[in-house]
Structure formats: C-alpha cells, structure tokens
Amino acid sequence: MHVTHLSLADFRSYARVEVPLDPGVTAFVGANGQGKTNLVEAVGYLATLGSHRVSSDAPLVRMGADRAVIRAAVTQGERSQLVELELNPGKANRARINRSSQVRPRDVLGIVRTVLFAPEDLALVKGDPGERRRFLDELVTARSPRMAGVRSDYERVLKQRNTLLKSAAMARRHGGRSMDLSTLDVWDQHLGRVGAELLAQRLDLIATLQPLADKAYADVAPGGGPVTLEYRSSVGAEVESARTREELYGQLIAALADVRKQEIERGVTLVGPHRDDLVLGLRGMPAKGYASHGESWSYALALRLASYDLLRSEGNEPVLVLDDVFAELDARRRERLAELVAPGEQVLVTAAVDDDVPGVLAGTRYAVSAGEVERL
C-alpha cells in the first residue's frame, strides 16, 4: 500500500499542511526542528494509533489548539480509501473511513501500515522491557489487526484483576474480611485466555522474525552477528515448547496459581505477557548492557528491516519510514541500505541535508522549512 495524500490540521507544528505523495521514494530535507519528523510521525500514528516519540497524545496537538486531525488517502492495489483521525487529548479520539460515519479508532488499523525506524529506536535495544513488548505487540497487530482488540482486552482484564488484588492486599493488611477467592479464579481464567492468545502471537512472531533479523543485521553490519531473539516469559521457560493455545493457557493458569500468595501480598499481577521481555542476543551475549552504541543502533535498524521484510512477505506491503537514518551511517553502509530499500512500494526518508540521502534513492524531494513543505 502507499499514501497518496497526507493532510494535517493542528498536528504538532503544523496549523495546516497538504502533502501529495507519490509511490517510490520521497525525501523530506531540512534543518533540525523544521517539522520533518512531525510529518512521518503522523503517518506512523495512523498505522499504530500512537506516536513513536511520546506516549500521550497531548504533545501531538499544536500548542494552543484543542484537537489535531490527521487525514490520509491510501491506495492498495485497485482500492483507494480515506482515513481520518481526530486526536482529542483527555477525551476519546474519533475516526472516520471514507468520510462516512464514525468508527472506532482501532477500526482504521490495517489501512495504513508502516515500518518506522527512528533514532528513538535505540531504546529497543538499550531500554526497558516495555519498549520491546511494544515493538512485538505493534508488529503482532500489523500482521493481524484484530489483535488490537486482544491487546486492549488484556489491558482491561489486567487492570481489573490488579484492582481486585489491591483490595485483597488492603483487606489483608487491615485484618479485614478475607476475599472471596472464587472471584479471583474467574479473573485468572480471563487473563489466561486473553494472555495465551497474546503469548501465542508473540511466540509465532519471534520464530518468524529470528532468521530475518539475523539476515538484516548481516546486511547492516556485515560479519557482526549472529543475532538471536529469545522470548523470556514471566510464565516460565516452558512457553517456548507449548504447541497449542490450550497448553499456553494451562501454563499461565498454573503460573498464576504458583504466585497467588505473593500477588495477594503485593496487590499486583506478577505473571503474564505484561511482565515478559524479548532478549536480543548478539554473538551469544545480550545486546543490552554489552553491545556498543554502533552495534545497538545497527541492531535496532535490523529489527525494523526484518519487520519490513516480514510484512512484505505476508502480503500487504507497508510504507517504510526512515527518520534521520542516513547521517548515522558511513558511505558504504549508506549505499547498502539504500539499495536494500530502494525497491519498496513507498519509502519516506527524512534528512537534514540533501547529501545525506544516497543517490540511488532518487525520487521526490521536499524542502521542509519553518512548517512549509515545498516540492523541489
């Protein structure tokens, strides 16, 4: 798929901007702080319902405005669609498809698909497990948009179960009446059912991504690998060998039973996909804590390129976004990466200076300056 038109109102630094887009490569060039990343961030938002830079919507709304609108015309094969999201911080966001009546924001997932690589991705390697869980879950959702529903069900069940555990912990501390544990059993089953679904999808994703990540790392940093992806689950190492969702469900329920006493003491859910991590291995060591800055950067890029490969191979080609990538690379790696991505259906690149964009990425160029986006 590709985006044929992007239109923003009160998004970040833009009061209004209209950007017609072609398939192939488009480069946005301009000095720092001019609004290049803001443009690609908006495209990424349509694909994930989130920003790659901030976890809340408030900073996405232009200072002084009270809502932002992102609109995109999208073409996939013969089919064209118009998607629109209105961001209302503190209130529910709204969504529309083809100007018809409102749909839930999550219903637009799958129309715009992106793989976005940005300097913030260094946190994938160096940051907390939450960064890697988000990476996995966004990719799981890109492969299968219905997983957005599973993810939000999981969040809801987890929250309610935690509330219940918290009141149990309080009652226990204050010597109150002990809780009716059958209620907790019901929540265990909910958590087990939804959690097993999420676990199964993550495990399948990692198995599929592993060889692609290893290959991508070799492309980005020849001879620097191998790269291994290993899921580390709070449920236990046995999740790796589970063959069915039923088995995962059973393991999760058993793990919850094992920690129930601690959970009631502490008032939080201690096992489940929300406590898991993806261990990124490089030459037999965890990249986090061991890899150099350059290696970590290459690793993050390799994960994104592998994601791109995966989504392409599964049918619907995503838009590849490379935000500020080329300046980090030496000339040889720059050319390699450019050759790798040049055949993509749509590639959006940002760079501070024209010379950073490799020659093989000929295509449309826009100059971005003080919120003006001008075709060159």
Ligand SMILES: Nc1ncnc2c1ncn2[C@@H]1O[C@H](COP(=O)(O)OP(=O)(O)O)[C@@H](O)[C@H]1O
């Ligand atoms: N909500 C907002 N309202 C107004 N301006 C914003 C908002 N968020 C970010 N900006 C401005 O956008 C600019 C950064 O744009 P960005 O796209 O990140 O720049 P770059 O071209 O370097 O990628 C900064 O000058 C920042 O002040």
Ligand SMILES: [Mg+2]
């Ligand atoms: Mg930028």
